[in-house]
Amino acid sequence: MNAGRDAQAAATERALARAHGLANAFLASLAERAVSRAPSPDEMAAALDEPLPETGSDPAAVVDEWFERAERGITASPGPRFFGFVTGGVTPAALAGDWLASAIDQNAGLWASSPAAAQTELVVLRWLKELFGLPVEWAGALTSGATMANLVGLIAARQWAGRRLGFDAAAEGLAGHSPIVVVASTEIHLSAVKCLGTLGLGRKQVRKASAPGGSVDIAALATLLRDIDGPVIIVGNAAEVNSGHFDDIAALADLRDSHPGGAWLHVDGAFGLFASASPRLAHLTRGIERADSVASDAHKWLNVPYDSGFAFVRDGAILREAFAASGAYVVGSGGWDPFTHVPEMSRRFRGLAAWCALKAFGREGYRALVERCVDHAAAFARWVEATPDVELMNPAPLNIVCFRIVREGCGKAATDELNRLAVRAIQEDGRAFVTGTIWNGQAAIRAAFDNWQTTLDDVAMLQAAVKDVATSLTP
Missing domain, CATH: 3.40.640.10 (Type I PLP-dependent aspartate aminotransferase-like (Major domain))
Structure with missing residues (x-):
């Protein structure tokens, strides 16, 4: 018996068990949790910044402490309603x-x-x-x-x-x-x-x-x-x-x-x-x-x-x-x-x-995943075209929809500012996450569909968030 190694093994097991518990709880929350809480840099610095510790801590306690302190800044990017940038999820086998x-x-x-x-x-x-x-x-x-x-x-x-x-x-x-x-x-x-x-x-x-x-x-x-x-x-x-x-x-x-x-x-x-x-x-x-x-x-x-x-x-x-x-x-x-x-x-x-x-998905699984995501993008693009105060900026042949919020009689500068505000407002709303861009010199919004978990219900939540923000914002 080696007491030192036994203690190390026990500490490792406790730390991995705690990380496993935190990970499982996070994954189980993805369908419901706010996609982003949009914390400020000052908030995150206050939560995490500290001097270098002089002495060590229990590994399980360290993992637990970081998650508690950082959670406000953890986006639900592996989840089904993160449509920002071009960000995929993580399949069970891959994880x-x-x-x-x-x-x-x-x-x-x-x-x-x-x-x-x-x-x-x-x-x-x-x-x-x-x-x-x-x-x-x-x-x-x-x-x-x-x-x-x-x-x-x-x-x-x-x-x-x-x-x-x-x-x-x-x-x-x-x-x-x-x-x-x-x-x-x-x-x-x-x-x-x-x-x-x-x-x-x-x-x-x-x-x-x-x-x-x-x-x-x-x-x-x-x-x-x-x-x-x-x-x-x-x-x-x-x-x-x-x-x-x-x-x-x-x-x-x-x-x-x-x-x-x-x-x-x-x-x-x-x-x-x-x-x-x-x-x-x-x-x-x-x-x-x-x-x-x-x-x-x-x-x-x-x-x-x-x-x-x-x-x-x-x-x-x-x-x-x-x-x-x-x-x-x-x-x-x-x-x-x-x-x-x-x-x-x-x-x-x-x-x-x-x-x-x-190995887990195979050729057929990835074909279905890609086609499903493209169908979700097409469904959202059709909704954009049919919805007042929202405009499709360019046809969507694949999985990215570029659109913007518009107001009748609103000039370019005001419309650009409206869409910059809209991106922030949608992110802060928490139901979905989108990102902004510039298309043909105009501020716009992007939604990318490439997560294996996304369903048409998630697309509907994105639509509701965009519609609510479009209705509430004043240029």
């Missing part, structure tokens, strides 16, 4: 897998550190390619989300472009070499722009074509490409984040193929890639199998816990070249080393939650 991943605490960076984690990730990547109809031979890796997935795709694109220009971008850097040109639409997502800045390609250097209605104007993009002599990186959307409209990916691939200097097509499919999982919606992503790289989120429509995403790259060799690194203590082990495909050396075992989610 269980994530809990287990924390308990077994595997480093998913190298095969040697966890053969189970590395092989699980390989299986998940193959399943995802099968789900979306992507070529099975493509390389890929799990990431922290679509932002990091965009970074993976774009760093491979940068490496390819550097090679076309006669240098090794990863080894030599960009200084002193010809600039690498990037073209996209005006609806390029901020995460892709952030990645371009991180990679030294320049946030302000993107040449943008117009995107009327959210989809890139192919003729305008072709005009941009005609003025570029050398290699170019094309960034396409599947789909844009304000109303879910897709670029014509097949047409982008045609432009890529015909560009004399060579081109790399990267597709940001953070949530839109999931249209490929539905025969009814797959036409929206036509041509995506012709891309050179694709980025997507798993914590959106796959409904696994934060954080999780994935990237696929056609040319595995150029991807590995971009991330090449060696050290005396990093010894090859004969299996797949994920760190050769991503920036991190050490990584959380995200593959377990994704494996459990895909």
